[in-house]
Amino acid sequence: MTHVTRWVRLALMLAVLFAGAAATGVFAPNANQVAAADPASCLDATEAQFLKLINNYRASKGLPALKASKSLNVASYKHSYDMGKRGYFAHNTPSPLPAGQSGPLPWDRMKDAGYGYSTSKAENIAAGQSTAEKVFNSWKNSAGHNANMLSTKFKVIGIGFAPVSGSKYGYYWTTKFGGYADGATTCS
Secondary structure (H helix, E strand, O other), X not given: OOHHHHHHHHHHHHHHHHHHHHHHOOOOOOHHHHXXXXXXXXXXXXXXXHHHHHHHHHHHOOOOOOEEOHHHHHHXXXXXXXXXXXXXXXXXOOOOOOOOOOOOOHHHHHHHOOOOOOOOEEEEEEEOOOOHHHHHHHHHOOHHXXXXXXXXXXXXXXXXXXXXXXXXXXXXXXXXXXXXXXOOOOOO
């Protein structure tokens, strides 16, 4: 057996072992890897515009800029899209639970997307605004939403803008705020 043949056989054996391990979940990706591979983890042009608006606003108040968190972007986009697709507008996600019980909360969705840190957290939602400027101004003129945008407790933000054709409001927004910078930034 030649030296090259041995290497080829070894490479094939390793490929089979890795394929089997991947199929059984031994190499299952963690939440950060899933967030990094999810297209929702990257900001689109409209979401990037919102990030610029909020950070300019924060700078005008002497506050540090927020960094976009991939995991919070995923959680934000999924909630925005879900609201439009399933026809609701709420912080609690409706699910088929017995009467009187609510579905997942914003913190649950954040954790499910990989942001499970024990830190300050908040969520803003909006529907009907087709541009970053419109939703920014809407939240700026609402005491509770504005407080979230200007809070010194937050270091990262997730932004999810979802146009949903045929839905009640057409456009859905979610921003999620976190007090721990998880090291993830927007995609390049």
